[in-house]
Amino acid sequence: MTPRTLFTTTLPRAQNHPALAWVTAAFGGGVLLHADRLPFWCVLVVLTLIAWRLAGELQWLPTPARSLRALLTVTLVFGVVGSFRTLNGLAAGTALLAVMGAAKLLEARTRRDYLIVIGTALFLLLAACLDRQALLRVPLYGAQVWLSCTALALAANADAPAFGARRALSLAGRTLLLALPLAVALFLFFPRIAGGFWALPPGGAALTGLSDEMSPGSIAELTENDAPAFRTWFLGATPPPEERYWRGPVLNDFDGYTWRQSRASFTLQTPLEYLGPGYRYRIALEPHSHPWWFALEMVRGAPDARAQFQFDYQLSSAPVAETVTYEAVSYPRTRAAGTLSVLGRRVATRLPPGRNPRARAFAERLRASSISDAVFVQAVLGHFRTGGFEYTLTPPRTDFDFVDDFLFTTRRGFCGHYASAFVALMRAGGVPARVVTGYLGAEWNPVGRYFIVRQSDAHAWAEVWLEGRGWTRIDPTAVVSPERLSRGILDLLPDAVSAPARLVHALPWLATLRFRWDAANTWWQQHVVGFDLRSQLALLGVLGFARADLQQLVAVLAAVTLGWLAWILWETRRTARVPRRDALARAWLGCCAALAPIAARRAHEGPLAYAGRIARARPGLGAELHDLAAAYARLRFGRDADEAAIRDFVRRAARFRRTRRFQTGRS
Amino acid sequence: MDARIARALTTLEHIVLGKPGQLRLALACLLARGHLLIEDVPGVGKTTLAHALAQVLGLAWQRVQFTSDLLPADILGVPVFDRSTQQFHFRKGPVFTQLLLADEVNRASPRTQSALLEAMEERQVSSDVTTYRLPEPFFVVATQNPHEQLGTYPLPESQLDRFLMCIELGYPEPIHERELLRSGERREYLPQIAPAMDAGAVLDLQRAVRGVYVSEPLLDYVQALIARSRSHPDIVLGLSPRAGQGLVRAAQAWATLGGREAVLPEDVQAVFLAVATHRLTRRSDDTAPDDRLARELLEAVAVPV
Numbered sequence: 019m020t021p022r023t024l025f026t027t028t029l030p031r032a033q034n035h036p037a038l039a040w041v042t043a044a045f046g047g048g049v050l051l052h053a054d055r056l057p058f059w060c061v062l063v064v065l066t067l068i069a070w071r072l073a074g075e076l077q078w079l080p081t082p083a084r085s086l087r088a089l090l091t092v093t094l095v096f097g098v099v100g101s102f103r104t105l106n107g108l109a110a111g112t113a114l115l116a117v118m119g120a121a122k123l124l125e126a127r128t129r130r131d132y133l134i135v136i137g138t139a140l141f142l143l144l145a146a147c148l149d150r151q152a153l154l155r156v157p158l159y160g161a162q163v164w165l166s167c168t169a170l171a172l173a174a175n176a177d178a179p180a181f182g183a184r185r186a187l188s189l190a191g192r193t194l195l196l197a198l199p200l201a202v203a204l205f206l207f208f209p210r211i212a213g214g215f216w217a218l219p220p221g222g223a224a225l226t227g228l229s230d231e232m233s234p235g236s237i238a239e240l241t242e243n244d245a246p247a248f249r250t251w252f253l254g255a256t257p258p259p260e261e262r263y264w265r266g267p268v269l270n271d272f273d274g275y276t277w278r279q280s281r282a283s284f285t286l287q288t289p290l291e292y293l294g295p296g297y298r299y300r301i302a303l304e305p306h307s308h309p310w311w312f313a314l315e316m317v318r319g320a321p322d323a324r325a326q327f328q329f330d331y332q333l334s335s336a337p338v339a340e341t342v343t344y345e346a347v348s349y350p351r352t353r354a355a356g357t358l359s360v361l362g363r364r365v366a367t368r369l370p371p372g373r374n375p376r377a378r379a380f381a382e383r384l385r386a387s388s389i390s391d392a393v394f395v396q397a398v399l400g401h402f403r404t405g406g407f408e409y410t411l412t413p414p415r416t417d418f419d420f421v422d423d424f425l426f427t428t429r430r431g432f433c434g435h436y437a438s439a440f441v442a443l444m445r446a447g448g449v450p451a452r453v454v455t456g457y458l459g460a461e462w463n464p465v466g467r468y469f470i471v472r473q474s475d476a477h478a479w480a481e482v483w484l485e486g487r488g489w490t491r492i493d494p495t496a497v498v499s500p501e502r503l504s505r506g507i508l509d510l511l512p513d514a515v516s517a518p519a520r521l522v523h524a525l526p527w528l529a530t531l532r533f534r535w536d537a538a539n540t541w542w543q544q545h546v547v548g549f550d551l552r553s554q555l556a557l558l559g560v561l562g563f564a565r566a567d568l569q570q571l572v573a574v575l576a577a578v579t580l581g582w583l584a585w586i587l588w589e590t591r592r593t594a595r596v597p598r599r600d601a602l603a604r605a606w607l608g609c610c611a612a613l614a615p616i617a618a619r620r621a622h623e624g625p626l627a628y629a630g631r632i633a634r635a636r637p638g639l640g641a642e643l644h645d646l647a648a649a650y651a652r653l654r655f656g657r658d659a660d661e662a663a664i665r666d667f668v669r670r671a672a673r674f675r676r677t678r679r680f681q682t683g684r685s
Numbered sequence: 686m687d688a689r690i691a692r693a694l695t696t697l698e699h700i701v702l703g704k705p706g707q708l709r710l711a712l713a714c715l716l717a718r719g720h721l722l723i724e725d726v727p728g729v730g731k732t733t734l735a736h737a738l739a740q741v742l743g744l745a746w747q748r749v750q751f752t753s754d755l756l757p758a759d760i761l762g763v764p765v766f767d768r769s770t771q772q773f774h775f776r777k778g779p780v781f782t783q784l785l786l787a788d789e790v791n792r793a794s795p796r797t798q799s800a801l802l803e804a805m806e807e808r809q810v811s812s813d814v815t816t817y818r819l820p821e822p823f824f825v826v827a828t829q830n831p832h833e834q835l836g837t838y839p840l841p842e843s844q845l846d847r848f849l850m851c852i853e854l855g856y857p858e859p860i861h862e863r864e865l866l867r868s869g870e871r872r873e874y875l876p877q878i879a880p881a882m883d884a885g886a887v888l889d890l891q892r893a894v895r896g897v898y899v900s901e902p903l904l905d906y907v908q909a910l911i912a913r914s915r916s917h918p919d920i921v922l923g924l925s926p927r928a929g930q931g932l933v934r935a936a937q938a939w940a941t942l943g944g945r946e947a948v949l950p951e952d953v954q955a956v957f958l959a960v961a962t963h964r965l966t967r968r969s970d971d972t973a974p975d976d977r978l979a980r981e982l983l984e985a986v987a988v989p990v
Contacts, residue, residue: 030917034915177987621987622983622984623988624949624950624988625950625951626949626951651947654900654902655950656947
């Protein structure tokens with residue numbers, strides 16, 4: 019079969035051959051990987067076109083005419099442009115690929131058409147890999163690649179008799195296994211250059227976790243959510259539970275009800291003096307789309323260039339759209355190494371005029387009777403402790419003058435209520451104070467040997483400026499409910515958390531299972547998805563390259579790849595040398611191979627026809643070759659070929675091949 | 686090659702100029718005990734070919750011009766009452782010959798056509814209770830003009846299947862055309878030529894054809910061709926088992942013509958277009974059947990090695 023007919027051969031109808039069914043399945047699988055992200059109409063179009071193709075195959079519907087197909091193509095392109103306002107980017111590209119692939123499937127008749135559809139399915143898989151890399155999807159991707167390769171094998175071998183789905187599955191499986199070492203090599207050594215086309219920003223990851231503002235009750239909403247916020251590995255000592263305050267957004271602006279991050283924050287940072295021993299740890303932060311990182315209180319500067327250390331000791335970054343990993347050092351005990359700037363003091367004592375009058379009066383009265391700021395802080399905490407306050411996740415609704423209502427009427431609240439009211443009272447008493455949000459606590463995963471900090475660990479506390487000590491953490495919630503420090507929300511208020519979390523809590527084996535899954539997932543994220551250039555160079559270091567760099571990486575990649583390909587080539591040559599054909603066929607095919615430089619034998623060409631074609635090209639070879647071909651034809655298709663005759667032919671063929679080689683060498 | 690065959694071919698080529706391939710196919714068809722359909726426009730030498738075949742092979746021949754009012758009895762024969770013996774006596778029709786030229790077979794009514802085709806298949810004619818065997822060898826060369834539509838009854842697939850081969854003669858090459866123009870009517874040469882063989886020799890050769898060896902790999906190849914024709918998406922009906930048998934027989938005859946004792950894939954390929962083309966109907970039947978489908982089948986099936 020010539021290459022031209024190889025591709026233009028019309029494949030058998032679906033009733034007679036499984037190729038179409040498998041190609042359709044492979045393409046459908048590729049679209050399915052995106053089904054939840056594609057616009058609904060795209061999925062509908064794909065399903066309709068697939069159904070149309072199958073109906074056409076069963077002759078229920080006519081195959082659309084060329085003009086209709088052209089119209090369909092143009093309509094679909096405009097549809098995608100209309101949906102996305104662009105053809106650029108992963109989402110629009112995927113949608114275009116899906117609908118165009120379906121349109122191609124509709125008109126697929128020849129082998130080339132089928133190959134294009136399978137190629138589309140593989141491209142959809144590639145897009146899915148760029149889009150999402152969760153561990154849960156890995157088996158899906160594996161199945162899809164196998165499915166596509168099976169379809170490929172069937173389309174390629176549609177003419178071969180008895181090449182069914184089972185053989186195609188096994189062939190595809192074996193081929194993929196052969197490719198696996200190559201894939202591993204490419205994964206390990208293909209240079210991960212940052213900013214490559216594969217580093218596409220995932221569009222529209224949901225905003226999760228803490229936000230940049232806090233209203234009463236907003237943190238309570240998070241306790242239902244036991245999704246991990248980040249995971250952390252302590253490199254060395256582990257801080258005790260009461261020191262596991264993970265600082266996040268610092269809120270400076272108050273409107274009487276809601277706290278917000280300061281919009282105009284040009285205040286100077288008061289330098290810190292770090293005291294006592296510190297903790298080294300690594301954090302793998304889940305994407306939350308907000309522009310900040312979390313760190314244990316109090317982090318010693320920005321961990322790396324991707325984050326900035328703000329005036330309020332918050333780590334700000336670009337919006338976290340994918341898992342980021344960073345290493346930081348924190349010191350639980352610090353002291354201000356300077357004074358609070360005038361602007362800083364103004365920002366930290368601002369209150370909305372005319373709001374919460376009772377609370378202001380109360381604070382001013384209390385401050386007047388305290389000899390220092392520190393005593394005033396203790397007095398307010400004392401009020402929280404003895405004033406009949408209750409810690410609950412289901413506080414009553416409060417008035418717009420939230421602090422008044424909470425302090426003097428409802429007296430029931432959650433960490434956000436206490437932090438908010440406490441900071442408002444401090445500011446009313448003239449003490450610089452601010453609300454800090456973040457997480458308190460961490461869950462130990464004994465399987466992966468790391469801590470998980472979940473959204474349900476969200477917490478809010480206060481920081482006040484005390485002369486001589488600087489910014490000091492005060493957690494008013496701890497005064498009302500001291501257990502919150504050492505125990506999770508779950509122990510404290512079991513009704514407040516989600517049902518699955520309670521179930522996990524009640525069944526230890528389920529908890530172990532969840533830890534295992536989380537550990538596997540984390541390992542996957544850390545070591546597979548997060549395998550970057552730095553990890554590659556580190557790997558080279560382990561392999562013994564003293565000063566690993568990009569060039570060495572490329573060299574190792576080339577060496578491994580070529581080595582593997584050479585091995586496969588050698589192995590196939592070795593096995594091909596003992597084919598299942600008999601000696602006669604081998605001898606004849608050997609002659610054909612020797613003649614291939616003049617003209618290659620076509621699969622549908624008989625021995626005499628081939629010899630005739632060669633003789634026309636090289637009249638000098640004619641007589642000898644014709645005798646040889648006739649002898650072969652007689653032995654292959656004639657009556658009773660005996661062993662001696664075959665052996666004789668094999669010898670003749672070998673001689674012919676030698677002289678043939680000699681002639682090529684001479685000419 | 687058998688000397689008789691060589692002589693026959695040489696003589697035929699002398700009468701029908703520039704058509705050696707078609708002559709070989711026609712001869713192979715006869716040696717394979719098959720009937721031949723020649724599809725072409727008038728005046729390209731169909732009748733001359735049939736006449737020449739009969740003359741060269743030393744066979745008795747008859748010619749019937751098919752028309753729309755031709756009746757089965759006009760071909761097969763009719764019982765007539767004999768006054769002297771007071772009995773019905775079957776008067777044999779023109780079909781009782783060794784080579785019958787059925788000219789423009791598609792002009793006759795389907796009833797007449799099927800009467801002839803039945804006789805071709807059964808090689809006998811029944812009248813009342815008596816069955817009359819046709820002479821041996823018996824060979825029908827039918828012609829039809831595919832481009833004529835008005836007042837014709839195209840042969841249905843089932844009838845086409847009874848012709849082992851269908852060939853086209855086509856216009857002659859310019860050099861042969863010139864020769865034709867110069868020398869005048871080719872038929873005039875016919876009485877002059879000496880037969881290369883006789884009916885006995887033809888039967889002899891037909892028996893030899895059946896003895897040509899067909900190996901297992903070759904049968905694999907033929908089966909692959911047939912299977913491919915049945916699974917091809919553009920083909921309405923694949924090759925029938927009768928077509929398969931005919932293909933093998935025609936290939937045997939071709940091997941005989943080439944002087945070989947066993948059939949090669951090349952022999953199958955040589956006769957494949959003539960055997961298969963008229964039996965394959967394209968699904969989107971917008972054009973007259975051409976040999977593209979058959980060629981595609983040949984190219985798609987690998988020769989066993």
